[in-house]
Amino acid sequence: MIALLMRDLKLAFRAGGGFGLGLAFFLIVTVLVPFSVGPQSSLLATISPGVLWLGALLACLLSLDRLLALDWEDGSLDLLATAPLPLEAVVTIKALAHWITTGLPLVLAAPVLGVLLNLPQPGFVWLVVSLALGTPALSVIGTFGAALTVGLKRGGLLLSLLVLPLYVPTLIFGAEVARRGAISMETNTPLLMLAGITAGAVALLPFASAAVLRVNLR
Amino acid sequence: MSISAKANRLWAYANPKKFLETTEKALPFFWVAAALCLVVGLVWGFFFTPDDYRQGSTVKIIYLHVPSALMAINIWFMMLVTSLVWLVRRHHVSALAARAAAPVGVVMTLIALATGAIWGQPMWGTWWAWDPRLTSFLILFLFYLGYIALWEAIENPDTAADLTSVLCLVGSVFAILSRYAVNFWNQGLHQGASLSLDKEENVADVFWVPLLVCIAGFVLLFVALVLYRTGTEIRARRIKALQARERVGA
Amino acid sequence: MMPDLGKYADAVLSAYAASILLLVLLVLVSLWRGRRMRAELTAVENRLKRDG
Numbered sequence: 001m002i003a004l005l006m007r008d009l010k011l012a013f014r015a016g017g018g019f020g021l022g023l024a025f026f027l028i029v030t031v032l033v034p035f036s037v038g039p040q041s042s043l044l045a046t047i048s049p050g051v052l053w054l055g056a057l058l059a060c061l062l063s064l065d066r067l068l069a070l071d072w073e074d075g076s077l078d079l080l081a082t083a084p085l086p087l088e089a090v091v092t093i094k095a096l097a098h099w100i101t102t103g104l105p106l107v108l109a110a111p112v113l114g115v116l117l118n119l120p121q122p123g124f125v126w127l128v129v130s131l132a133l134g135t136p137a138l139s140v141i142g143t144f145g146a147a148l149t150v151g152l153k154r155g156g157l158l159l160s161l162l163v164l165p166l167y168v169p170t171l172i173f174g175a176e177v178a179r180r181g182a183i184s185m186e187t188n189t190p191l192l193m194l195a196g197i198t199a200g201a202v203a204l205l206p207f208a209s210a211a212v213l214r215v216n217l218r
Numbered sequence: 219m220s221i222s223a224k225a226n227r228l229w230a231y232a233n234p235k236k237f238l239e240t241t242e243k244a245l246p247f248f249w250v251a252a253a254l255c256l257v258v259g260l261v262w263g264f265f266f267t268p269d270d271y272r273q274g275s276t277v278k279i280i281y282l283h284v285p286s287a288l289m290a291i292n293i294w295f296m297m298l299v300t301s302l303v304w305l306v307r308r309h310h311v312s313a314l315a316a317r318a319a320a321p322v323g324v325v326m327t328l329i330a331l332a333t334g335a336i337w338g339q340p341m342w343g344t345w346w347a348w349d350p351r352l353t354s355f356l357i358l359f360l361f362y363l364g365y366i367a368l369w370e371a372i373e374n375p376d377t378a379a380d381l382t383s384v385l386c387l388v389g390s391v392f393a394i395l396s397r398y399a400v401n402f403w404n405q406g407l408h409q410g411a412s413l414s415l416d417k418e419e420n421v422a423d424v425f426w427v428p429l430l431v432c433i434a435g436f437v438l439l440f441v442a443l444v445l446y447r448t449g450t451e452i453r454a455r456r457i458k459a460l461q462a463r464e465r466v467g468a
Numbered sequence: 469m470m471p472d473l474g475k476y477a478d479a480v481l482s483a484y485a486a487s488i489l490l491l492v493l494l495v496l497v498s499l500w501r502g503r504r505m506r507a508e509l510t511a512v513e514n515r516l517k518r519d520g
Binding site: 260264269274275276278279282283286321322325328329332333336337339340439443446447449450453454456457460461463464467 | 474475476477479480482483484486487488490491493494495498499501502505506508509512513515516519
């Protein structure tokens with residue numbers, strides 16, 4: 001299990017892996033926002049939690065089609081399916097590797113980009129907390145989408161279409177935590193909802209992903 | 219008749235041939251009944267109901283808006299049930315019925331959204347608001363599109379049936395989650411449920427009866443469409459199988 | 469015969485027009501595809517029967 005995780009991480013960090021892609025996209029989106037909506041700091045302060053969450057979500061979405069596609073092409077998915085490790089564990093590891101290479105850097109980069117967008121002081125903690133809590137759900141849901149479309153030639157657009165509505169609850173609660181945190185409001189309710197969604201997704205979706213992957217490998 | 223015998227009779231329709239034979243006979247009745255109910259309901263609603271004292275003549279939109287919205291949700295629910303039947307019992311007709319229903323669901327969602335926008339414009343002064351109900355329907359619309367796109371994208375019919383069924387299951391859970399999330403996120407302009415089966419306190423009788431006829435019309439139209447379209451899908455599947463056999467034989 | 473729709477005539481009429489148009493399109497597309505599949509199936513079946 002750990003060997004598989006290390007292998008995935010190594011592949012991602014190597015040149016040509018998807019490691020920098022999501023982060024670069026996140027950076028581009030947040031830097032471009034002030035150019036498109038104007039530099040008024042009050043406006044930026046209001047929209048910054050939402051923009052940062054949206055940027056992180058899109059960065060996640062962007063890196064999804066590489067999640068299983070490479071392993072599918074070179075046949076290592078077939079090997080993994082016949083390995084003693086259950087497929088549920090394989091997809092969980094894959095999601096974890098995706099989170100470490102995409103979600104975690106986004107969480108760490110978010111406060112820095114928050115400065116650029118004039119995020120109010122109390123918002124930083126909540127932004128990091130909400131992203132740290134929400135991005136695992138994004139990775140797990142994304143793995144499900146990637147497993148659904150893995151056999152398809154041009155699955156990228158379809159993958160986005162399938163994953164988009166599945167991301168809505170996470171985005172709503174995550175951005176709500178960050179927004180409320182930024183204006184020093186009570187954040188418990190959305191935070192608990194977000195935690196619930198993440199816990200539920202992490203616990204249950206790997207079974208769906210594995211089932212779908214088995215169908216695709218048949 | 220015992221329950222299990224009844225159930226066996228129901229499962230007999232899982233045989234594509236039997237399904238086609240029976241629906242062939244039943245379909246004309248459904249088409250006629252659907253057309254009858256729709257024409258009577260809509261004509262009644264459009265020409266012979268009074269205007270509402272607050273909403274003026276726009277209440278007439280209710281005869282399209284409420285039935286289509288009801289169908290949009292219930293069609294997804296029907297797809298969920300048939301998907302489960304496919305996953306558990308592997309009856310092709312069940313999976314194909316879900317496939318046949320999805321485009322009908324899209325059109326119903328579209329009608330609900332369009333009539334809602336047209337109704338909202340004079341009433342709320344805006345075509346679109348990020349109101350919970352409207353937003354939920356938009357999300358439902360996306361689910362339908364994704365579901366159909368996945369069916370279209372996959373060559374092998376059994377793989378497609380499996381994948382779309384799982385998507386339907388997962389999608390249902392997330393659709394319910396979204397409903398709560400969206401409710402939490404914005405309390406909206408939309409009035410509460412205007413219909414409940416045991417009480418009719420929200421809608422006066424003059425509107426209620428033609429509305430029921432319209433709902434019956436939409437349901438019958440849906441049944442007719444699904445039976446017909448499932449037949450089409452069964453034939454399309456058979457064509458594929460026969461063509462494959464031809465290629466092997468040649 | 470036409471009821472007086474007042475100032476909301478546009479809204480009501482366009483809602484009815486759009487919905488009926490969509491429903492009719494759905495039915496027509498379904499019938500059209502159904503008919504085509506039916507014809508294609510008989511063609512394929514006949515071909516198979518002829519070739520044995």
